Amino acid sequence: MSKHFVINGTTIIPGQEVTLRLPVASLPSGNRIYIKGHIYRSLNPGPVMLALGGVHGDEINGIEIVRRAVEEEYFKNLQQGSVIAIPLLNIYGFINYSRDVPDGKDVNRSFPGSLDGSLAARVAFIVTKKILPLADFIIDFHTGGRNHYNYPQARFTKGDKASEELARLFGAPYILSNAPISHSLRKVAHEALKPLVVFEGGENQRYDGFSIEHGLKGLKRVMAAKGMIAEELAPARKVTVMRRSLWMRAPWSGMFRCHKPAGQRIVEGEPLGSINDPFGTERIRIYAPRNGHILGHTNAPVVNQGDALFHIGY
Ligand SMILES: [Zn+2]
Known part of the structure; x- marks a missing residue:
């Protein structure tokens, strides 16, 4: 010093x-x-x-x-x-x-x-x-x-x-x-x-x-x-300790519901959330693209295509 x-x-x-x-x-x-x-x-x-x-x-x-x-x-x-x-x-x-x-x-x-x-x-x-x-x-x-x-x-x-x-x-x-x-x-x-x-x-x-x-x-x-x-x-x-991370983005616009909070371990293929249209007719499920951990997620109830949904570390 x-x-x-x-x-x-x-x-x-x-x-x-x-x-x-x-x-x-x-x-x-x-x-x-x-x-x-x-x-x-x-x-x-x-x-x-x-x-x-x-x-x-x-x-x-x-x-x-x-x-x-x-x-x-x-x-x-x-x-x-x-x-x-x-x-x-x-x-x-x-x-x-x-x-x-x-x-x-x-x-x-x-x-x-x-x-x-x-x-x-x-x-x-x-x-x-x-x-x-x-x-x-x-x-x-x-x-x-x-x-x-x-x-x-x-x-x-x-x-x-x-x-x-x-x-x-x-x-x-x-x-x-x-x-x-x-x-x-x-x-x-x-x-x-x-x-x-x-x-x-x-x-x-x-x-x-x-x-x-x-x-x-x-x-x-x-x-x-x-x-x-x-x-x-x-x-x-x-x-x-994680050396890599990826962003999962909304494949479609709509009302987002997060089913798995940050801080959790995830397994490839498990459902993490869903995007619904506001009329009760369509729903898209969001699945984990790989094994890892949820570092962060959006709290936005309404998302546009391309918005960041989850930050996954691995
Ligand atoms: Zn900052």
């Missing part, structure tokens, strides 16, 4: 705990928007963890996990190292109940960002420029999308041993490797050789206590394994 711990001109010395406000831009109303970050430094040198939530502003469970970890003082009195905790990065999305910033751009498709780019690029730039260089590893807390539920899962970058190791320490029920999306935080972190794990749990705009608990437990497990907290935590009991 670097001796010099400077964020936006503020030096944070070992043993200090501070809350910083990083200015982003103003709202059209003139109100200034700041990203609030909590920095905790132990007197003992050690790893620096970035716990980040709300890259997507409507992904409430991710925000709640980091918020609750701050509230419940997970990061106070660290045994060693430092923590940067940012519960809510995309304040614009949060106040607009949206994943994106107001122009529709996705912060997590705008990395590394730029100082004079779009609003999303500016938000991304703050992380890339001011926060990422200080961190040794990152846990990026997300939630499923609109109408899409994700069973608690930790995703790491395919072929990146250090991020796989971090995901295993985290120990979510499902651990999944995939390629990072271009211009995502994960891609930029991977290129900077900083292990990053994306946690996903629940559905946007909906508290999911089950996912929040898994997120908090994973965070604590990582901190214990890295010697940042004194608590000793056993590795997660039930972890299924």
Whole structure:
């Protein structure tokens, strides 16, 4: 870890705990928007963890996990190292109940960002420029999308041993490797050789206590394994590692009924759901294309042809 711990001109010395406000831009109303970050430094040198939530502003469970970890003082009195905790990065999305910033751009498709780019690029730039260089590893807390539920899962970058190791320490029920999306935080972190794990749990705009608990437990497990907290935590009991996944899409439009929830093992050929026309005349059954596990599924009652129904891991 670097001796010099400077964020936006503020030096944070070992043993200090501070809350910083990083200015982003103003709202059209003139109100200034700041990203609030909590920095905790132990007197003992050690790893620096970035716990980040709300890259997507409507992904409430991710925000709640980091918020609750701050509230419940997970990061106070660290045994060693430092923590940067940012519960809510995309304040614009949060106040607009949206994943994106107001122009529709996705912060997590705008990395590394730029100082004079779009609003999303500016938000991304703050992380890339001011926060990422200080961190040794990152846990990026997300939630499923609109109408899409994700069973608690930790995703790491395919072929990146250090991020796989971090995901295993985290120990979510499902651990999944995939390629990072271009211009995502994960891609930029991977290129900077900083292990990053994306946690996903629940559905946007909906508290999911089950996912929040898994997120908090994973965070604590990582901190214990890295010697940042004194608590000793056993590795997660039930972890299924998957290296591939596929999306099952609606073969027809209609009213969708899901017969098998996320988190379940599936066998090729078994019925997972059905699509009915609204007149009570036609029904199409959806069958499992292979053996695997349901990582996530749509909660939309009405679907169009091609809509994602199930995310299957194997
Ligand atoms: Zn997200």
